[in-house]
Amino acid sequence: MRKWGLFLPEPSSLFDKLWNSHVVTALPGSGALVAIDRVFLHERTGASALNSLAQAERPVADPARVFAVTDHIVDTRPGRTDKTLMPGGQAFITETRAAANAAGITLFDVNDPDQGIVHVISPELGIVLPGCTLVAPDSHTCTQGAFGALAWGIGSSEAEHAMATGTLRLNKPKSMRVCFFGTLAKGVTPKDMIMTLIAQYGAAGGKGHAVEFAGAAVSALDMEGRMTLCNMATEFSAMSGFIAPDAKTFEYLEGRRYAPKGSNWHQAVESWKQLASDTGAAFDTEIGIDASAITPMVSWGTSPENAMGISGAVPDDAGERSLEYMALDKGQKLAGTSIDAAFIGSCTNSRLSDLRRASALLKGKKIANHVKAICVPGSSRVKREAEAEGIDAIFREAGFEWRESGCSMCFYAGGESFETGSRVVSTTNRNFESRQGPGVKTHIASPETVVASALAGAIADVRELL
Amino acid sequence: MAEPFTILTSLPMPLIRDNIDTDQIIPSREMKSTGKTGLTDGLFAGWRYTEIGGREADTNFVLNDPHYADSQIILGGTNFGCGSSREHAVWALAEYGFRAIIAPSFAPIFSGNCVRNGILPAVIDADAIAIMEKADSPITIDLSMQKIGIHEGHSWTFPIDEEAKAMLIEGLDAIDLSLKMADDIATWQEADRAKRPWIYLGANQ
Numbered sequence: 001m002r003k004w005g006l007f008l009p010e011p012s013s014l015f016d017k018l019w020n021s022h023v024v025t026a027l028p029g030s031g032a033l034v035a036i037d038r039v040f041l042h043e044r045t046g047a048s049a050l051n052s053l054a055q056a057e058r059p060v061a062d063p064a065r066v067f068a069v070t071d072h073i074v075d076t077r078p079g080r081t082d083k084t085l086m087p088g089g090q091a092f093i094t095e096t097r098a099a100a101n102a103a104g105i106t107l108f109d110v111n112d113p114d115q116g117i118v119h120v121i122s123p124e125l126g127i128v129l130p131g132c133t134l135v136a137p138d139s140h141t142c143t144q145g146a147f148g149a150l151a152w153g154i155g156s157s158e159a160e161h162a163m164a165t166g167t168l169r170l171n172k173p174k175s176m177r178v179c180f181f182g183t184l185a186k187g188v189t190p191k192d193m194i195m196t197l198i199a200q201y202g203a204a205g206g207k208g209h210a211v212e213f214a215g216a217a218v219s220a221l222d223m224e225g226r227m228t229l230c231n232m233a234t235e236f237s238a239m240s241g242f243i244a245p246d247a248k249t250f251e252y253l254e255g256r257r258y259a260p261k262g263s264n265w266h267q268a269v270e271s272w273k274q275l276a277s278d279t280g281a282a283f284d285t286e287i288g289i290d291a292s293a294i295t296p297m298v299s300w301g302t303s304p305e306n307a308m309g310i311s312g313a314v315p316d317d318a319g320e321r322s323l324e325y326m327a328l329d330k331g332q333k334l335a336g337t338s339i340d341a342a343f344i345g346s347c348t349n350s351r352l353s354d355l356r357r358a359s360a361l362l363k364g365k366k367i368a369n370h371v372k373a374i375c376v377p378g379s380s381r382v383k384r385e386a387e388a389e390g391i392d393a394i395f396r397e398a399g400f401e402w403r404e405s406g407c408s409m410c411f412y413a414g415g416e417s418f419e420t421g422s423r424v425v426s427t428t429n430r431n432f433e434s435r436q437g438p439g440v441k442t443h444i445a446s447p448e449t450v451v452a453s454a455l456a457g458a459i460a461d462v463r464e465l466l
Numbered sequence: 467m468a469e470p471f472t473i474l475t476s477l478p479m480p481l482i483r484d485n486i487d488t489d490q491i492i493p494s495r496e497m498k499s500t501g502k503t504g505l506t507d508g509l510f511a512g513w514r515y516t517e518i519g520g521r522e523a524d525t526n527f528v529l530n531d532p533h534y535a536d537s538q539i540i541l542g543g544t545n546f547g548c549g550s551s552r553e554h555a556v557w558a559l560a561e562y563g564f565r566a567i568i569a570p571s572f573a574p575i576f577s578g579n580c581v582r583n584g585i586l587p588a589v590i591d592a593d594a595i596a597i598m599e600k601a602d603s604p605i606t607i608d609l610s611m612q613k614i615g616i617h618e619g620h621s622w623t624f625p626i627d628e629e630a631k632a633m634l635i636e637g638l639d640a641i642d643l644s645l646k647m648a649d650d651i652a653t654w655q656e657a658d659r660a661k662r663p664w665i666y667l668g669a670n671q
Contacts (some may be wrong), residue, residue: 024651035651035655052502056641131662139551155578157583158578163645164644164645187489203484203485208574235548264663267663303548431489434489
């Protein structure tokens with residue numbers, strides 16, 4: 001009986017639903033004018049975009065839906081002020097503050113209790129919501145796709161466009177679904193999932209696509225784990241990564257400051273429940289990965305695609321340039337390679353659950369004497385909550401520095417950095433040349449792997465601690 | 467508003483490495499003010515100088531090769547412009563004098579930033595780029611024809627979406643274009659506000 005089939009709508013993907021619900025109008029050619037629900041700025045580029053708009057006498061169309069935060073170059077040492085270690089950095093903070101105030105947008109300033117890394121505080125405050133479009137001049141905005149939002153990074157010009165018009169002019173990307181089936185083994189984390197995808201399919205593997213993450217191993221993740229997974233979609237060259245919202249998403253958001261309240265909340269949840277790919281929805285590309293086969297990952301080169309399981313060896317086809325920079329040889333095992341520093345933080349891995357898991361492994365232990373180790377909570381809220389649980393004491397007693405929240409040493413802006421040429425195991429997302437300081441050799445990994453390595457003083461397999 | 471892009475003839479500068487990230491195009495430490503200019507000294511700073519933070523030219527780096535001093539085109543590798551969304555990477559390239567980048571693929575944010583600043587991101591396969599590198603002679607990019615030629619008989623076409631092409635050729639400002647659609651946007655928002663009141667924070671909190 002196919003009689004009624006004619007009247008059934010075509011099954012659509014989550015991405016189709018997010019996209020179609022925001023198309024204001026088609027543009028000549030294949031493009032569309034797409035409505036933008038939220039814009040989030042930060043002090044590294046916020047003043048530039050806001051000042052440029054003001055000079056052109058273009059007001060922010062709806063200031064109530066534009067937010068800004070000081071996270072990128074703000075000092076993370078205790079007792080901080082507007083002063084930063086980055087030469088000239090203070091001007092970025094004061095100019096962003098002045099421009100934000102003049103534009104009438106909401107700023108989470110240096111010592112605001114809600115301050116933190118943009119992709120940590122936006123969910124904490126319920127600014128990102130399922131089914132919304134959210135853009136920020138920061139490539140890791142895709143992190144917020146974990147909430148079933150279409151969230152992506154843009155440049156300054158597009159940030160101006162989004163603020164002035166409430167829209168962006170876009171071409172619809174192709175759709176991809178990456179399905180992680182099975183169950184993660186002990187000691188294996190969402191960071192290892194996304195690093196595995198990028199290592200297998202390349203740093204350009206997602207080019208031209210918007211990527212939905214799905215499958216049992218994704219559904220099993222808590223919201224913070226989902227954010228870690230979506231965070232590195234940009235390292236896959238995807239426009240964004242996102243996950244269909246579910247009961248965990250709604251539970252996380254309920255009662256948050258900017259989340260809907262009362263009857264709006266119930267109406268919103270009913271509509272959000274529709275935000276899933278229909279059975280039979282078509283994708284331009286589909287990838288399946290067996291989550292149970294994933295092991296703790298660590299990068300060896302200068303692109304996130306240069307990564308492997310912790311017990312592996314540097315591949316024979318590794319690029320000479322990367323190897324020279326990283327001072328590694330083909331066939332060399334990474335496990336056992338001595339490190340100089342360990343870093344836990346960044347929009348990838350700085351949330352309370354990350355710090356809880358790391359501290360559980362650190363408790364009662366001391367890191368190797370020669371390792372400089374730093375933990376930077378992702379937000380002031382995360383810091384307070386961690387301190388209330390005694391997590392700061394565990395980190396400190398183990399030999400870690402415990403900082404104020406911010407992007408900190410995820411990238412080097414001319415201020416604080418690791419020692420020139422030193423080798424760092426880091427929970428961040430980029431192992432580019434000199435990303436964390438002049439000549440610094442970054443190995444990206446999960447918080448668990450960073451802790452295991454800090455304790456051993458060399459790159460180590462966390463599974464040996466379990 | 468960027469200068470209109472029509473036909474460009476220039477000796478291309480080869481920088482054929484995969485995954486050239488925007489930290490390499492302009493390191494964060496070189497973004498010293500909130501302005502959009504004064505960035506040329508920071509362009510490829512990590513590769514261009516003998517030491518980090520220094521200004522002594524590393525003569526092994528192609529940008530310092532006098533042969534390419536007037537190049538307005540870069541030949542690049544896969545996933546060009548990956549990493550940070552910093553538009554400074556494109557501002558620095560434009561200020562230095564580059565008008566086109568030819569690569570097998572581009573990172574999406576970088577590609578959009580290029581178009582907004584009058585730089586053409588032309589996608590061409592690696593084999594063709596290798597031929598252009600080997601020829602080491604001027605190439606001509608005709609954007610309206612979407613064609614790149616090195617000499618008689620050697621030419622390639624490249625894809626570009628209609629709007630990006632129009633923006634580059636006419637030097638249009640995207641915000642101006644969209645502001646002209648203010649009525650469409652207002653109508654859409656009114657209907658959307660009824661469906662999703664929680665999105666509109668001013669009125670419903």
